[in-house]
Amino acid sequence: MTEKQLQIVETALHLFAEMGFDAVSTNKIAQEAGVSEGLIFRHFQNKLGLLNAIMQIGAEKIALFSEQIEILATPEEKIQAVLELPFHIKEDEYPFWKLLNGLKWQNQYYDQTAVAPIRNIIEKAFKDMNYSNPTTETDLILAYTDGLATSILLKSTEVDKNELLKTLRKKYNWILKK
Amino acid sequence: MTEKQLQIVETALHLFAEMGFDAVSTNKIAQEAGVSEGLIFRHFQNKLGLLNAIMQIGAEKIALFSEQIEILATPEEKIQAVLELPFHIKEDEYPFWKLLNGLKWQNQYYDQTAVAPIRNIIEKAFKDMNYSNPTTETDLILAYTDGLATSILLKSTEVDKNELLKTLRKKYNWILKK
DNA sequence: TCATATAGTGAGTAATCACTCACAAAAGTA
DNA sequence: TACTTTTGTGAGTGATTACTCACTATATGA
Numbered sequence: 007m008t009e010k011q012l013q014i015v016e017t018a019l020h021l022f023a024e025m026g027f028d029a030v031s032t033n034k035i036a037q038e039a040g041v042s043e044g045l046i047f048r049h050f051q052n053k054l055g056l057l058n059a060i061m062q063i064g065a066e067k068i069a070l071f072s073e074q075i076e077i078l079a080t081p082e083e084k085i086q087a088v089l090e091l092p093f094h095i096k097e098d099e100y101p102f103w104k105l106l107n108g109l110k111w112q113n114q115y116y117d118q119t120a121v122a123p124i125r126n127i128i129e130k131a132f133k134d135m136n137y138s139n140p141t142t143e144t145d146l147i148l149a150y151t152d153g154l155a156t157s158i159l160l161k162s163t164e165v166d167k168n169e170l171l172k173t174l175r176k177k178y179n180w181i182l183k184k
Numbered sequence: 185m186t187e188k189q190l191q192i193v194e195t196a197l198h199l200f201a202e203m204g205f206d207a208v209s210t211n212k213i214a215q216e217a218g219v220s221e222g223l224i225f226r227h228f229q230n231k232l233g234l235l236n237a238i239m240q241i242g243a244e245k246i247a248l249f250s251e252q253i254e255i256l257a258t259p260e261e262k263i264q265a266v267l268e269l270p271f272h273i274k275e276d277e278y279p280f281w282k283l284l285n286g287l288k289w290q291n292q293y294y295d296q297t298a299v300a301p302i303r304n305i306i307e308k309a310f311k312d313m314n315y316s317n318p319t320t321e322t323d324l325i326l327a328y329t330d331g332l333a334t335s336i337l338l339k340s341t342e343v344d345k346n347e348l349l350k351t352l353r354k355k356y357n358w359i360l361k362k
Numbered sequence: 363t364c365a366t367a368t369a370g371t372g373a374g375t376a377a378t379c380a381c382t383c384a385c386a387a388a389a390g391t392a
Numbered sequence: 393t394a395c396t397t398t399t400g401t402g403a404g405t406g407a408t409t410a411c412t413c414a415c416t417a418t419a420t421g422a
Contacts, residue, residue: 008399026290028206032380042401047381049399104289110338111286112204142351145335145344153331157323160288166323173320186369210410220371225411227369 011049013039019060023101026108027057027115057115064102065120072123081131086178088128089147092155093171104159124148189227191217197238201279204286205235205293235293242280243298250301259309264356266306267325270333271349282337302326 007015017039021030032053036043050056075087095103109116128147132140154174158167185193195217199208210231214221228234253265273281287294306325310318332352336345 010400024291026204026206026292028204029290029292031378033378043380044382044402045400053380108286108289110334111282111289112207113202114204114207139347139351142344142347145348146351146355149331149335150328151331152334153327153329156288156330156334157327166320169317169320170323173317173324177324188370209408211408221410222372222412223370231410 010039010041010045014041014046014049014056015060015063018056019101019105022057022060023104023108027105027112032056054115060102060105061117061120064106067099067102068120069123072127075124075127081134084127084131085147088124089151089154089174090171091124091151092158093167095155095158100159103155107156107159188217188219188223192219192224192227192234193238193241196234197279197283200235200238201282201286205283205290210234232293238280238283239295239298242284245277245280246298247301250305253302253305259312262305262309263325266302267329267332267352268349269302269329270336271345273333273336278337281333285334285337 014035018030018035021035021038032043032046035056036046046053046056050059071091075084078084078087106120125144125148129140129144132143137143154170157170192213196208196213199213199216210221210224213234214224224231224234228237249269253262256262256265284298303322303326307318307322310321315321332348335348
């Protein structure tokens with residue numbers, strides 16, 4: 007990737023994350039990135055191609071996340087790690103997660119494959135723990151994870167985050183109770 | 185509201201909910217609603233005015249929800265009622281909640297006032313129960329509610345829903361543990 | 363019944379949209 | 393050096409955008 011190519015991707019990611027894919031014009035991206043509009047289409051074919059390039063980079067980061075969780079020894083640890091994922095998202099990764107969450111609500115663009123690896127980890131963990139309904143348990147954990155991520159991404163004050171994690175950890179007993 | 189006015193609002197709500205506000209043109213709304221495009225602007229001034237009209241109708245429904253919860257006797261019951269709110273959303277209310285959730289991720293349009301009453305109920309309930317950190321506890325409950333709503337709105341198979349609620353309730357005794 | 367207000371139409375408008383293309387600059391290769 | 397490939401430009405394109413307006417149809421009220 008050339009420097010200008012990277013500049014396009016970064017700028018587009020930030021704009022898409024804050025305003026939504028459809029609200030951002032290629033003209034605006036080019037201006038903010040300091041490149042000609044034509045360059046976007048040379049490198050990414052069309053606007054959707056640019057989005058896909060962004061999503062692929064993000065999906066690779068999620069895959070790395072998944073690998074790190076997969077290493078953990080017990081299923082309990084894996085579940086806890088996923089549930090606490092939202093607390094370990096770094097500020098510079100916020101735009102990608104914001105974009106991903108925003109796209110979820112638009113049938114046209116959302117692609118579930120990026121987050122699928124995480125679901126598989128949890129479902130397998132519950133099976134390994136001999137839960138009778140691992141799928142439903144997985145849904146509950148992922149719902150909570152999703153809600154926590156939403157709260158953190160949209161508010162994002164450091165103090166709240168630490169307090170939130172502390173209080174969450176007190177409740178692990180009931181979260182994992184069969 | 186005239187019949188055509190209502191037709192515009194209903195059609196726009198469905199389209200906005202499925203495709204996102206920016207991805208839907210006033211032309212498309214008019215066509216699907218079976219009215220002239222000009223009529224949209226006569227009644228709602230502009231596209232944003234149409235969105236505001238939709239949101240106001242939704243906010244009134246949320247206010248009704250809030251009142252019903254407010255009646256409940258104990259703070260524990262109120263918290264449970266809010267947590268289970270996602271399970272009691274009727275199918276015909278899905279579009280509004282989808283729209284609301286989608287808009288959350290776009291700085292330009294989101295207005296938090298619609299859901300504020302619900303937060304107030306929970307925070308007061310935790311205070312009445314003498315929790316030391318009612319704000320954080322509220323954040324956790326609302327995060328879970330939000331995640332559950334997301335899961336239900338985006339998948340929405342009746343079987344999953346019942347199973348999900350059943351499993352959630354098993355864990356419920358522990359939720360109020362300080 | 364007639365006047366007035368409201369509801370509804372559809373062709374028209376300037377601005378913006380995603381995208382193209384002929385061309386120039388830069389980088390790579392021999 | 394000389395040739396090829398890649399990177400980058402910016403004016404230009406037709407289509408679509410939100411929105412206007414002169415006009416007609418319908419309803420309301422005295």
